Amino acid sequence: MDRLQVLLHMPPSDRFRFEHARVAQRDFSGWWQRMVIRKGADYGITVGAPVVYSGGVVGRVAEVHAYTSVVELISDPGLRIAAVVDGDTRPISYQGAENQAFGPSRGVIEFVPLDIYASGSSPKRLATSGLGGVYPPGLTIGRIVHVEASADGLFKTGEVDLDPRLAELTEVTVLVPANPG
Amino acid sequence: MRGATVLFLTLYLLRAMVASVNSALSGVHVWLFAGGLFVAYSALMFPFRRGFTVSILAGLLCDSVAPVPFGTHAALFGAAHAVVFNARARLQRDDTSVRVMVALLVNLALFLALSFARIRHVPSGATVWPRLLSDLAWSEAAVALAAPWFFALQARALELARANRRHSA
Numbered sequence: 001m002d003r004l005q006v007l008l009h010m011p012p013s014d015r016f017r018f019e020h021a022r023v024a025q026r027d028f029s030g031w032w033q034r035m036v037i038r039k040g041a042d043y044g045i046t047v048g049a050p051v052v053y054s055g056g057v058v059g060r061v062a063e064v065h066a067y068t069s070v071v072e073l074i075s076d077p078g079l080r081i082a083a084v085v086d087g088d089t090r091p092i093s094y095q096g097a098e099n100q101a102f103g104p105s106r107g108v109i110e111f112v113p114l115d116i117y118a119s120g121s122s123p124k125r126l127a128t129s130g131l132g133g134v135y136p137p138g139l140t141i142g143r144i145v146h147v148e149a150s151a152d153g154l155f156k157t158g159e160v161d162l163d164p165r166l167a168e169l170t171e172v173t174v175l176v177p178a179n180p181g
Numbered sequence: 182m183r184g185a186t187v188l189f190l191t192l193y194l195l196r197a198m199v200a201s202v203n204s205a206l207s208g209v210h211v212w213l214f215a216g217g218l219f220v221a222y223s224a225l226m227f228p229f230r231r232g233f234t235v236s237i238l239a240g241l242l243c244d245s246v247a248p249v250p251f252g253t254h255a256a257l258f259g260a261a262h263a264v265v266f267n268a269r270a271r272l273q274r275d276d277t278s279v280r281v282m283v284a285l286l287v288n289l290a291l292f293l294a295l296s297f298a299r300i301r302h303v304p305s306g307a308t309v310w311p312r313l314l315s316d317l318a319w320s321e322a323a324v325a326l327a328a329p330w331f332f333a334l335q336a337r338a339l340e341l342a343r344a345n346r347r348h349s350a
Contacts, residue, residue: 025200025201026203026204026207027203027207027212027246029203029212029316030309030312030316031299031300032247032248062248077303077308078303098309098311098312099312100311101210101312101315101319102209102211167210168207
């Protein structure tokens with residue numbers, strides 16, 4: 001179990017209870033990116049709980065109903081996450097971005113330190129920082145494929161390619177905090 | 182009353198089918214909006230009070246599954262219903278092509294109204310417009326294809342419920 005947690009970058013099980021759930025419905029519009037899972041208050045799911053899969057972060061629980069929950073995806077333009085570049089400890093800001101039809105899901109990053117470089121040919125892994133208090137540290141968000149200096153010249157901004165499997169998930173795992181509050 | 186109930190049931194079926202299609206299309210990032218179909222038939226063929234009630238209920242049904250302030254769809258569907266109802270005397274409303282055209286125009290207006298209502302909640306508002314316009318184009322195509330079939334379904338359902346007498350205000 002410990003080895004599996006390390007391989008999947010999963011947080012230790014004493015902080016969270018893993019609740020696996022099937023995806024009932026996906027609702028990916030230009031306005032929002034959400035999915036409905038078949039577990040809710042009946043399994044102790046809580047609002048704000050992180051949701052993950054084998055490829056990393058899926059999103060967070062936005063609504064909890066009696067038997068279902070609504071998950072807001074990391075590709076949702078309204079979702080922000082505190083992140084770090086793999087091998088670096090300085091926090092940057094990730095946000096969901098436009099999801100073009102027939103194209104990959106994308107996110108954008110801001111406040112990237114000037115000495116961070118990435119491109120399509122040499123992408124860098126973007127992971128959760130653990131600073132936001134929602135997501136455990138080290139979970140994969142996506143791959144940074146482009147960075148450029150921001151207008152103010154103090155930081156860089158960039159683009160993040162998200163895993164295409166995010167749009168076709170059928171099962172996810174909700175990390176229910178073991179000691180909520 | 183029976184006619185309004187049957188019409189609402191067909192709209193409930195439509196809502197379930199649109200949700201299933203959108204779920205299936207999520208992998209290619211295409212999302213269909215069929216708001217025009219929720220309003221067109223009741224606004225064109227029903228007396229105002231009953232048709233308006235059906236449109237409002239359909240709007241509340243859509244509100245219950247969308248992350249928008251509750252009542253947004255209901256208010257928009259109600260407004261669209263009132264506009265179409267006031268214009269229907271000048272339309273050949275028994276002609277299927279006219280009904281389809283009304284559904285397309287209402288769908289366009291509702292999609293744009295929802296976009297403007299929703300866009301202020303999206304931090305990077307301008308960047309999502311290409312996707313919204315793409316969704317709008319696909320939605321209009323889907324409504325054009327599905328509308329004749331759906332109007333026939335609604336008419337047949339009213340026939341089966343013996344609630345198909347001519348509804349004129």
